[in-house]
Structure formats: C-alpha cells, structure tokens
Amino acid sequence: MRYLIILLSILILAAGCERHIDSSELSVSLPARPPVPTGLKMFHNSGQVTLSWQVSDTTNIKYYKIYLSDSLHGVYAIWDSTATATSSKSISGLTTGNLYYLKVSAVVTENLEGTLSSAIRVQTGPISLIINNNDDYTRSQLVDISFVIPVTAALVQVSENSDFVDAYWVNYSPTISKTLSLGDGIKRLYARILFADGSESVDIISDSIILDTKAIIDTAYFHVMAQFPIDSTYLNHGAIELSQSDDMIYFFMDCDEKDGRATVSFQGISSMELFDDGTNGDLFPDDGIYTRSFSPPSNIEIIDGVVIGRFTDAAGNVAEERAFPYPLNISRAPSAVSLIAGAESSSSIRLSWTQNHDNDFSAYHIYRDTLEEVTTGSKLVTTISTSATLTYIDSDLDENTAYYYIIFVYDNTGLSAGSLVESDTTFANVAPTAVKLALQVQDSLSSLSWTANDDEDFGFYQIYRDTLPNISENGGRLLGIINNSSSTTFSDIRPDSLTYYYRVFVYDKQGMSSGSNEVSAP
Numbered sequence: 001m002r003y004l005i006i007l008l009s010i011l012i013l014a015a016g017c018e019r020h021i022d023s024s025e026l027s028v029s030l031p032a033r034p035p036v037p038t039g040l041k042m043f044h045n046s047g048q049v050t051l052s053w054q055v056s057d058t059t060n061i062k063y064y065k066i067y068l069s070d071s072l073h074g075v076y077a078i079w080d081s082t083a084t085a086t087s088s089k090s091i092s093g094l095t096t097g098n099l100y101y102l103k104v105s106a107v108v109t110e111n112l113e114g115t116l117s118s119a120i121r122v123q124t125g126p127i128s129l130i131i132n133n134n135d136d137y138t139r140s141q142l143v144d145i146s147f148v149i150p151v152t153a154a155l156v157q158v159s160e161n162s163d164f165v166d167a168y169w170v171n172y173s174p175t176i177s178k179t180l181s182l183g184d185g186i187k188r189l190y191a192r193i194l195f196a197d198g199s200e201s202v203d204i205i206s207d208s209i210i211l212d213t214k215a216i217i218d219t220a221y222f223h224v225m226a227q228f229p230i231d232s233t234y235l236n237h238g239a240i241e242l243s244q245s246d247d248m249i250y251f252f253m254d255c256d257e258k259d260g261r262a263t264v265s266f267q268g269i270s271s272m273e274l275f276d277d278g279t280n281g282d283l284f285p286d287d288g289i290y291t292r293s294f295s296p297p298s299n300i301e302i303i304d305g306v307v308i309g310r311f312t313d314a315a316g317n318v319a320e321e322r323a324f325p326y327p328l329n330i331s332r333a334p335s336a337v338s339l340i341a342g343a344e345s346s347s348s349i350r351l352s353w354t355q356n357h358d359n360d361f362s363a364y365h366i367y368r369d370t371l372e373e374v375t376t377g378s379k380l381v382t383t384i385s386t387s388a389t390l391t392y393i394d395s396d397l398d399e400n401t402a403y404y405y406i407i408f409v410y411d412n413t414g415l416s417a418g419s420l421v422e423s424d425t426t427f428a429n430v431a432p433t434a435v436k437l438a439l440q441v442q443d444s445l446s447s448l449s450w451t452a453n454d455d456e457d458f459g460f461y462q463i464y465r466d467t468l469p470n471i472s473e474n475g476g477r478l479l480g481i482i483n484n485s486s487s488t489t490f491s492d493i494r495p496d497s498l499t500y501y502y503r504v505f506v507y508d509k510q511g512m513s514s515g516s517n518e519v520s521a522p
Contacts, residue, residue, distance in 0.1 A: 034106045035061075036116075038056075040117055041198065041200075042197070042200075044150060044199055044201050045201065046205075048094070049090070049199075051090075053088070062111070064082045064087070064107065065107060066089055067105070068102055070101070076103055094122070097125055097150075098124075128147070129189065136210060137211075139316060141179050141213075142179050144175055145158060145191070145207075146174060147205075154194050156169070156173075157169055157170070158189055169194065180209075184214065212314070212315035213315075217262075219252075220253045220309040220325070221324060222249055222251045222252060250293050253274055253289070253311065259314035262310070264310075266307045267305045273292065276290045300330055303327075304327040304328075306328075309324065310322075331415065333416065333417045334358045336419050337356055338353060339351065339422045341423055346397075346427040347398075347510060348393050348397060348456060350392075351422075361411060363384060365383050366382050366405060370402065397426050398426065406418050406419055429508065429512060433514065434516055437449075437516040438519065439519035447489070448502055449489045457509045459506075461485075463479045463482070463504050465500055465501065465502055467500060469520070473513065499521065500520065
C-alpha cells in the first residue's frame, strides 16, 4: 500500500508541474519492492512457539514485522518484530489453548514495508513426554510413553539418543510403547513431534526413569563397639570387632540403591529394620547402605549366631536372602591365664602359662615390650591357636636386656582377657664356643670338617681362606656361610699349587664371633 501511495504522489506532482520536461526518464529512482516472506513454518516448545520463514532476497532487508490475529480473515495487528534480518522469531505471551494466526512482512533499509505473507495458524500449550505416568522406577524394559501436546500430531520419533540416529518416524499415538536398552540404571527417552498442521516440536522433549530389574545385597557386615559415637572412617573398617554383651552392635547392608526396605534377623530377633535416612545409627542418608544400631539386652547370649539380611528395592524387586559372612557372638569375656617368664640365654626367654579351658577358646596372643606397660599395641610375638600349647621360647633378643610380656586369651567372638605382665632379663653375652677344624687334602681338593657349635645363641659359620697364615675376618677370603649348626663340612678346590690356609669362625645371634684353629693345604 505504501508503495502505491508513493507512486501516485510522484505521478500527480509530475502532471501538475508547469515546466515541460522533454526527457522520458525520471530523475528519482524508486526503491525495489520488499520481498514477501514465504514458507512460514511453526516450531513448538512448551508455552511458546518459534516462527520461521524465507524470502527471495535478503540483501536490503532491515528487519521483519510479525502480525497477529485471532481469526484467519480478521484484523492483523503488529505483535512483535525481529531486531535484525534474522528470519525466525520466538513468539511468547500467547494464551495457552487459544487459536491465533500469524503473518510476516519484510522491512527494507529505506524503511519501506512489503506485503504481508500468507497466514499460518498457531496454537500454544505445554509439550512434554511422560514415562509410565511419572513413575521413578520400572522393573520392565517395556515402558509406556504418553505425550502432552498443544495441537494434533501426525508423526513422532522416540530414542534414547538425543541425536535420534537410531530412530525413525512413526504414526503418532497419545500412548506408545518403547523397549529400553539393557542394563539397570537411569534411562532417558527423547522425542520430537511433527504436527498435523506441518509444524514441529522445536525442543527435544525428554523424560527419565530408573530401570531396576533386580535387587541385590552387595555386602553385609556388622561391628560391635563400645557405646561412643562412630565416625565416617568406621564404615570402611573391614574386620569385625566384637566386645562386651552390653555394647552397641551396628549392622550394615550395602544394597547399592536407596529408597528400599532392608531387614535383618538372627537368634531372638525375627525381623529388625535397617535404615538409610540418617537415623538409628545410619551416618549417611540415601547412600544405599542400610544401617541399624542395636543394643542387645544384658541377658542375651548368642554363640555362632547366623544373621540373615533381606532387601526389597523401591521398584519391588526382592533380593536373594544373604547370610552375613561372620557369626554373631554375644558372650562373656574368656578366662585369663597366669604367665611365667624365664631367661634361657643371652638371646632367648622361655614363656609358660596355665591353660584356658573355655569351650569358645580361639587363640593365645603373646605381646612383648621393653617397657613395663605391655598392651595389644606392643609387639605381637606370636599367636597360638591350640589351647593345650602352654610354652613358647622368644628368641632373637638382645643380651642383658629386660623384656616384659603379657598373654591375651581370645574366644571365638573376639573377646579377650589379658594376664598379668611378667618379665625377665636375658643373660650377658659371651663369645661363642670355638670349633676344632680338620683338613683332608686330595690333589687340588681341600675337604674341611669341624666340631659342631651347640651354643643356645648360635648364629652361623663363616669359612675363610688365604695364602698367608693367621687369617682374620677382615683379611681372608670368605668362601661360604652356613646357618645350620649341625652342618660341619665344606669342600674347596684350590685354584693353583700355592699353600692355602683355612679357618672357620662361629658367630652368635648378637654378632660375637670366635675363630677355630688354622689348617693349611700345601
């Protein structure tokens, strides 16, 4: 219209002018007619739409105007415009469910507006995908998908891949079925829709659900502790430490998923619920580890009790019952024994004790220290699992040193009782008894033999050879070391016809030595 008005104005001015113009050409060139947008297309997203279009020539286009009407042949008013020559625009502010019609015009750089495009029908509304009526979990790979859309749809694509590389268009239905991929876990489905009016869904709609086809009890364990708060490091403690019957027992079942129901049962308890909500001894809510603190009655006693764990997950899957790997024992501490310590040499002390006759005996633990206060934090000398074994020789000790000992009796539940601390002092060390060396010679072979050293603190023999007499430990050549006191022979092949001298040194466990007599082979 504006283009026609400008043209008529120019003609009227030309006709009314008194001056005769001989030239047939006008001195003013008219701007080109703005192109009319075509191919209007609508893309839906939730609550708004995106309108796109095409033009034959975008060279001089400055921006576009969007017109709106509530009827196809009604009055179209300016609703919005683009800031640049971009040929698309998100349209918002429309009332959900109402029917609208949109047209677009192009405005060129001379601010001339072209003819309005053909109208496109628009209806806005929410658009979404819902899996299994918004359930959090599903036990089946086959799920139902329903859609919320603003207008009638024609085709739909559904995939677990947001790029739809494995999807194809199918006829739209308000509810369709889809088989989820294998493997438990979070499954997200994506969909895009082609509507009957030719519009599309601009946003990929999606929803997720947890595929849970099985329930498991991954690990089951318990600890028994004195009644004081436990910290986070306690949960990582792999061993079971059982204590007195009035202590607190903590049960744990790692089921690897939250929102389920876990219980345990054992002698005297038919079903006791565990928790994953930060209460009743549970430290970390919603971590899939179900916990319960339990204070057993003072009169309860359980020997080798079997603890059974049960679990049903949020999807309704029932796990296979799991027996805890350790028996539950709630009992009294074992009877302590009496200990005697007596030195036998410069490097050993003999320990003797009375026998423990408890039925649930497990082991004797012997601890040693050079301080009078001996505890389970001291050096563990040995563990003896036979209750009838009542003596032990502690060797490899330092000479003339006082050692302190305690023996703990452990029962099958892990309870223990310690003896009184006993001590003795090792003897002062003296040089070992020297051996008597003999030699037999045959050609270049030297056959050495010597008397055995029977000292309590025998360490080893060292055999030396030299071409000079009076062999010392620092001057001769070391031919061999023998750790067995009863091994008293050694053979040497002489490398040449020189005279060779031999000597054997005896070492004790403290490192003192004595040399034998010296023999020679011509």
